[in-house]
Amino acid sequence: MTLLKVQDLCVTLNTSHGPQQVISHINFSMNAGEKLGIVGESGCGKSITALAMMSLLPPDSKTSGKIILEGRDILTLNSKEICSIRGNRIGMIFQEPMTALNPVQQIGAQISESIYLHMKLNQKQTIERVKELMDKVGLPVSRFGLNLYPHQLSGGQRQRVMIAMAIACNPDILIADEPTTALDVTVQEQILDLIRDLADSSGMALIMISHDLGVIAQTTQNVMVMYTGSIVEMGSTVDVFQNMKHPYTYGLFSAIPHAGSSAHLCRKRLSSIPGQVPELHLRPRGCNFADRCSRASKMCKAKDPVATRVSDHHQVWCYHPLKEEDKQ
Amino acid sequence: MFRTLVEVLRHGLKNRSFVIGGTISLLFFLVAFLSYFWTPYPVEDINIADKLLKPSSRYLLGTDHFGRDILSMLIKGARNSVIVAFVAIGIGIGCGVPLGLTAAAQKGWMDELIMRFNDFTFAFPSLISAIMITAILGPGSVNSIIAIGIFNVPVFARVARGAALSIWKREFILAARSAGKGPFRISVEHILPNISSMLIVQATIQFALGILAEASLSYLGLGTQPPMPSWGKMLNEAQTFLHFAPQLAIYPGLAIALTVMGLNLFGDGLRDVLDPKLRRSR
Amino acid sequence: MKQPLIKIEGVYKDYQLPKKYLFQKAPVFRALHGINLELHKGESFGIVGESGCGKSTLARIVMALDEPTSGTVLFDGQDLFKIPTAELRHLRRNFQMVFQDPYGSLNPRKNILGIVAEPLDTLKEKLSFSQKKERVAKILVEVGLNATDTDKFPHEFSGGQRQRIAIARALITRPSLIVADESVSALDVSVQAQVLNLMMDLQEKYNLTYMFISHDLSVVEYVTDQVAVIYMGQIVEQGTTKALFQRPLHPYTQTLLRAVPDVNPLNKKRKNKLVIPQFEKTTESCPFIDRCIKATKICVNNAPELLENEGQLVACFNAE
Numbered sequence: 001m002t003l004l005k006v007q008d009l010c011v012t013l014n015t016s017h018g019p020q021q022v023i024s025h026i027n028f029s030m031n032a033g034e035k036l037g038i039v040g041e042s043g044c045g046k047s048i049t050a051l052a053m054m055s056l057l058p059p060d061s062k063t064s065g066k067i068i069l070e071g072r073d074i075l076t077l078n079s080k081e082i083c084s085i086r087g088n089r090i091g092m093i094f095q096e097p098m099t100a101l102n103p104v105q106q107i108g109a110q111i112s113e114s115i116y117l118h119m120k121l122n123q124k125q126t127i128e129r130v131k132e133l134m135d136k137v138g139l140p141v142s143r144f145g146l147n148l149y150p151h152q153l154s155g156g157q158r159q160r161v162m163i164a165m166a167i168a169c170n171p172d173i174l175i176a177d178e179p180t181t182a183l184d185v186t187v188q189e190q191i192l193d194l195i196r197d198l199a200d201s202s203g204m205a206l207i208m209i210s211h212d213l214g215v216i217a218q219t220t221q222n223v224m225v226m227y228t229g230s231i232v233e234m235g236s237t238v239d240v241f242q243n244m245k246h247p248y249t250y251g252l253f254s255a256i257p258h259a260g261s262s263a264h265l266c267r268k269r270l271s272s273i274p275g276q277v278p279e280l281h282l283r284p285r286g287c288n289f290a291d292r293c294s295r296a297s298k299m300c301k302a303k304d305p306v307a308t309r310v311s312d313h314h315q316v317w318c319y320h321p322l323k324e325e326d327k328q
Numbered sequence: 329m330f331r332t333l334v335e336v337l338r339h340g341l342k343n344r345s346f347v348i349g350g351t352i353s354l355l356f357f358l359v360a361f362l363s364y365f366w367t368p369y370p371v372e373d374i375n376i377a378d379k380l381l382k383p384s385s386r387y388l389l390g391t392d393h394f395g396r397d398i399l400s401m402l403i404k405g406a407r408n409s410v411i412v413a414f415v416a417i418g419i420g421i422g423c424g425v426p427l428g429l430t431a432a433a434q435k436g437w438m439d440e441l442i443m444r445f446n447d448f449t450f451a452f453p454s455l456i457s458a459i460m461i462t463a464i465l466g467p468g469s470v471n472s473i474i475a476i477g478i479f480n481v482p483v484f485a486r487v488a489r490g491a492a493l494s495i496w497k498r499e500f501i502l503a504a505r506s507a508g509k510g511p512f513r514i515s516v517e518h519i520l521p522n523i524s525s526m527l528i529v530q531a532t533i534q535f536a537l538g539i540l541a542e543a544s545l546s547y548l549g550l551g552t553q554p555p556m557p558s559w560g561k562m563l564n565e566a567q568t569f570l571h572f573a574p575q576l577a578i579y580p581g582l583a584i585a586l587t588v589m590g591l592n593l594f595g596d597g598l599r600d601v602l603d604p605k606l607r608r609s610r
Numbered sequence: 611m612k613q614p615l616i617k618i619e620g621v622y623k624d625y626q627l628p629k630k631y632l633f634q635k636a637p638v639f640r641a642l643h644g645i646n647l648e649l650h651k652g653e654s655f656g657i658v659g660e661s662g663c664g665k666s667t668l669a670r671i672v673m674a675l676d677e678p679t680s681g682t683v684l685f686d687g688q689d690l691f692k693i694p695t696a697e698l699r700h701l702r703r704n705f706q707m708v709f710q711d712p713y714g715s716l717n718p719r720k721n722i723l724g725i726v727a728e729p730l731d732t733l734k735e736k737l738s739f740s741q742k743k744e745r746v747a748k749i750l751v752e753v754g755l756n757a758t759d760t761d762k763f764p765h766e767f768s769g770g771q772r773q774r775i776a777i778a779r780a781l782i783t784r785p786s787l788i789v790a791d792e793s794v795s796a797l798d799v800s801v802q803a804q805v806l807n808l809m810m811d812l813q814e815k816y817n818l819t820y821m822f823i824s825h826d827l828s829v830v831e832y833v834t835d836q837v838a839v840i841y842m843g844q845i846v847e848q849g850t851t852k853a854l855f856q857r858p859l860h861p862y863t864q865t866l867l868r869a870v871p872d873v874n875p876l877n878k879k880r881k882n883k884l885v886i887p888q889f890e891k892t893t894e895s896c897p898f899i900d901r902c903i904k905a906t907k908i909c910v911n912n913a914p915e916l917l918e919n920e921g922q923l924v925a926c927f928n929a930e
Contacts, residue, residue, distance in 0.1 A: 041798035042769075155661075184660035184825060189869040211798060214871030218879060237875045255803035256873065257832035262851065263810045264654065264835045272803035276768055499715040500725075503779065506673050506707050508699040508732040521719035 003172055003205055004053075005029040009065035011048055011057060017281035019062070022048050023229040026065070032172065035199060035206040037220030037237060039213060041252075043277050044226040046209045050175045053207075054092055055082045070172075087114035091166030093195075095178040097158035101150040107161045108146025111168055118169045133164040138194060156187035160194070167198060174199060175207045180215065192219055213256065217241055222313070225249050228278065228288040230304075235314030245310055245321035247293050248273070287318070295320040339601045346597025352590025360406040367400035372555045380573050392562070392576055393569060401557040402583055408469065408558050409587070412551075413538030415473045417531050420480020425527065427481070428488025429519060432496060433511040443489075446482040454479040455544060462550040472551040476541045480534050487530045491523035525602035532595035536588045543584050559584050613687060614648040615787060615819050616672060621645040621681030623667050623843075641667045642678070643844045646916075649836075651786065654813065654820040656834030656851065658827060658866070664843040665823045669791045672821060673707050674698060685787075703732045703783035710792035712772035716764040723760035726750065726779045733783060745782060753778045753808060770801035774808065781812065789821045794829060806833060827870055831855050839863050842897045849922030859919055859929040861902045896926070904928040 009026040012019050023045035030036055038046045051057050053067055055074060067074040069089065074082065091114075094100040102110060111130045115121060121129060131141045137160040150158055159179060166174055176195055180188035196219055199206040208219050216223055216237065223240050225233040225248065233246040244250050251273040263269070275292040278284065287305050290296040297319065305317045340346040368388065375395030383390045389398040431442040458475035465471040495501065496519070504514050545551035546560030554561070559580040566576035623642040630637075641664045649655045659665045670676040672683060674690045683690045685705060690698060706729060709715035716725050726749065727742045737745070747757035753774040764772055773793060780788050790809070794802040806829065812818060824830050830837060831851055838848040839862065847860040858864045872879065889910050891900045896909040906928060914925040 041800060185827070185869045186660065186865055189871070192871070212871065213799075214873045217873050217875040218871040220875075241873070241875050252799055253873070255800045257806075257828040258873070259828065259831070259855075261832055262835075263806075263832055264851075269807045269810060270803040270832070272807060273800040276770060276801065277798075499709045499711050500717040502670075502675060503707070503709065503715055503776075504717075504728060505675055506702060506705075507729040508702045509728070518717055518720075522717070 001032055002029050003032045003034075003070065005066070005068040006049075006053075007066040007068070009049070009052060009067065010063070011045075011052055012062040013048075013058065014060045015280060020280045021229065022280065023052075023226075026231060028224060028231070028234065030173070030205050030207070033199075033203045033205055034222065035196075035208065035220045037216035037223040038207065038209045038226060039211065039216045039223060039252075040226035041211055041277060043228065043280070045229040046226050047177055048229075049226075050092065050177050050207065050209055053173075053175065054086055054090060056086075084118065087166075087171070088118040088169045089171050090173045090175065091169070091171040092175040092177065093159070093162050093166050093179045095181055097155055097162055097182065098150075100162055101158055103150055106147045106149060107144075107153070108148075111161065111164045114165060114168045129168070130164075133168055136167075136198070137161075137164045138190070139164070154187075155183050156191060159183060159187075159191055163191075163194065163198070167202070167204070170202060171204065173205045173207065175209070177209045178211070179208075181210070181212070188215075195219065213241075213252065225252075228283055230288065231317060232289065233314075233316045233318075235310070239311060239314040243310070243314070244327075245314070245316040246318050247295055247320075247322060248289050250322055250327060295322075295326075336598075336601055340597060343597045343600050345593045346601060349590050349593025349595070349597055352586060353594045356406060356587045356590065357410065359403050360410040363403045363407040367397075367403050369397035369400045371396055371400050371404050371557050380569070380576075383575070389579055390573075390575055393565065393573075396557075398562075398576070398579055401562060402559070402579060405557045405559045405562065405580070405583070406587075408552050408556055409539045409542055412469055412473050412476065412542040413535050416476040416538045416541075417480055417484075417534045419473070419477030420484045420534060421527065421531065424481040424484030424486075425488045425520075428485040428490075429492055429515045431485070431489045432492035432519070433515050439489075442485065446485055449479065449482040455541065458541060458545060459548065459550060462545060467550045467553055469552045469556070472542060472545045475545070476538050480538070483534060484527065484530065487526055488523060491526045492519045495519050495522045529595055529599045529602065532591055532598060536591035536595070539584065539591070540588055612650060615651045615653075615686060616647070616649040616821070617682075617684040618645055618647040618668075618672065619682045619684070621668070621671060621678045621683065623664070623671065623676070624679045641843050642671075643842075645681070645843075645845060647838065647845070647848075649787070649819055649821060651819055652813075652817050653836055654822055654834040656830040656837035657821065657823045657840060658825065658830050658837060659840035660825055660866075662842075663840045665840055666791055667843075668840070669707065669789050669821070669823055673705060673789055674702070699732055700734055703729065704785050705787040705789065706780035706783065706785045707789040707791060708773070708776050708780050708793040710795055712769045712776065712796060713764075715776050716772055718764055720763075721760065722746070722750070722762055722764070722775060725764070726760075726775060726782055729779060729783045746778075749778045749782050750775075752781075752812070754804075768801075769797055770805060773797060773801075773805050777805075777808065777812070781816075784816065785818075787819045787821065789823070791823045792825070793822075795824060795826060802829070809833070827855075827866060839866070844897060844925065845916060845923070846898065846925045847922060848916070853922055857922075859922055859924045860898075860926050861904050861928070862898050865901070 006026055006028050009023065010021060011023045012021045026049060038049065040046050052063055053074065057063060063075055069085070074085065108130055111133060112126050115126050115129055130146060134141050134144060139157060139160050153161065179195065180191050183191060192215060195206065198204065208216060210216055220237050222235065223237045224231050225240070225246065227248050233240055233244065233249050240249065244253065254271040255273065257270060273292055278288065284291060284301065286301040286303055290300040293300070300319050305319050307315045307317055308321060309315055310321070340350065373396065378391050378395040379393055381387055381391045387397050391397055427442050431439040458479065461475040462471045501514060501518060504518055542551055542558070543560035546558035547564045549564065551560060552558035562580040563577055566580070569576050621642055622640065622644055625639045625641055627637045627639050645668060657665045657668065667676065671678050677691055685701065688701065693701070723743060723746050726746045730737055730742055730745070743760060746760055750759055751757055755771065755774055767775065794805050797805060810833070813820060822830065822834050834851045837851045837854055838845045839860065840846070841862045847854060847858065847863045854863065858867055889895065889899045889905050891897065894911050894913065896914055899905045899909050908927050914927050916923045916925045919929055
């Protein structure tokens, strides 16, 4: 059953170089309980896509297209209706646990905020629910009081508080925007396990946004690769990662030092994508990746590529998708 | 340097407070500057025959009880205010900023000493102490500059120290230290340029306060002495004639209020322009 | 055996914490516990650990930006904390640092020429302005930027380019040691690869010694030939990169390596059983005891020493 359908989403932001289109023609859909990953580097628009779904874009931005949640287009709702969706049907976890929590408010109060806004519970029931949530996210109330302040917690613990806030009202969709980037690797493992378990046990759909291919590989069923505001490859995580077709996706993979590789032993350099991500106002016409791509042709630079179906669960936006022989 | 000025102007012109405040302030400075070359009438001219005239084509704002042209007095008074306030913040910056930078660079007992000196100076209500100082040293512009200037020192010391402390934590300071630079050179080459925007904004605030302080001192007869006109003195002299010639008080009063408001607005707008730029360039 | 370039002996670093009560002795936080390390010329030595383990403190001490509470740091045989200040200043041309934050490590108010030329002041010979400009231009080209970038300001460059500028600044005095403190952690994957390649090229060209500090294990494995793992201020395992990554002996190293998410979606990790701490950590116990699945009774009252175990150094009673 389709829970969320994003159609032709485009967002234009006001920058110092005038209005620029940050994401263009994003199309994807999600079923209940599905785990979707959005992967890309800085500036690719993944966070903007998430913010668009929460209607949290700056007031001077322009959005077009449709974001249909259970039959209703979020973009056409008024602010009261949007507020009833945020926190209630869609929850979001942000990247920096240090700054995403109010430093002068106790964690119990922060978690109960969305409960108070969306669920009709009295004070006793709210406190019960907060305790329940804290247990669920691994902050047992016996050890962590509701009256603790964020600075009394570690980074991983603060992130757990944020997760508790996001799932407080049992949302249908949980958006996690780089939830573990600022955390140590052992803490990251725990948090990712927690997010995955919560999604599995409650049937919640999950959108995991990250630049870390390992995180995406371990937590998602489907994935969307974004580059400069557009989707370049999309499909099931296994299909895309095992049989990648877009030169950018392949470039990203090859740029990661893989287990067992060593500059000293193999005398090999990491393969890197030449050039750099173009600035917002300098994005070229046609395929945005063309001037960094060794396979680019005249057609690539003239027109935006359209979706090519690789298999049932795999699409790529490229005129010259990679074949097996092209990869080392 | 020039490029940053152009940038600031470009952003500033989009900001309402900057434009309105800036225009008023600019007007004020131009008027003060003008006084060096021309005033409609010389202010020393006492012309009892023309006393207390209403505004006319001869005397644009009328005359006071000594027959002096009010407009000319306002113009020259502007110059007086500018000079006093300007030199006073000069003293404040010249003494306060090095103290603040030293406190931030040295920490330890030097920091404590400087901060306690600051606390000491802050403990005295500035206006009353200014009165006391001018009463001891004698009235006059120079002494009022000193009195106002003394109270600017702890303000700039505190702002400079606070801003400097946060810059010391930045990584490029570590880089400068690994390049072998000592705290003095780092304070001058790295810290100072990065706190300059905060100091400039504080300077506009202190400038406005300086004008008010000068007006207060002159009102009490402790500031600028005749024949040099001062807005505060004009206010004082206007008191006796409040009933039948209120314009004598209204004009200097308006001048003070408008100038101070304009400078404050400009300071607000300037802060808006400089702060996000600073954040963007990170 | 050639003299090591850097010899760190018995370095302890304590920080005073704020007092809880007025008449209490200020509590002390021990950031580094008796660190012993040797770096030889041309080596790439990796320091791995999570946040708070003390690796950045160690970096600052090696760079003589912070003084150790006890212990010595010998650079080419000279004790960095015993030589006179002026001599230390001149010695600084031999060791430089590349920092983590490409946005914070460059003074936003200075142009590239001013930033990159700064370490040149430590040289004994005073260079003229044009000489400085020439050297800066040359080094900018070497790191992949343009000679004309000298007049630009940091905000005109991307994160990867700024890191190149930071590398140029570190190289300009032709140092023998470069300490890279999480230098690529803040960069995107594709940019990180470019910067790592650059660092490897430069190392080959100038026979540089790297002290490479990172929490990213795959990067450390790629870049280094020797590595030490730090946990709460102590080295818990040390050895050649190849051996350590193939056969990690210390439970903490094993935990770290296991925690890295596998890029292959078909290798879905079995979730680790949650470690229920059996033993409480005390000042006498092994520091890792409350997170260790191999902890036994001996670990409760004895802090393990770094001992040799088949070519690697491990601080664990139950290493195998």
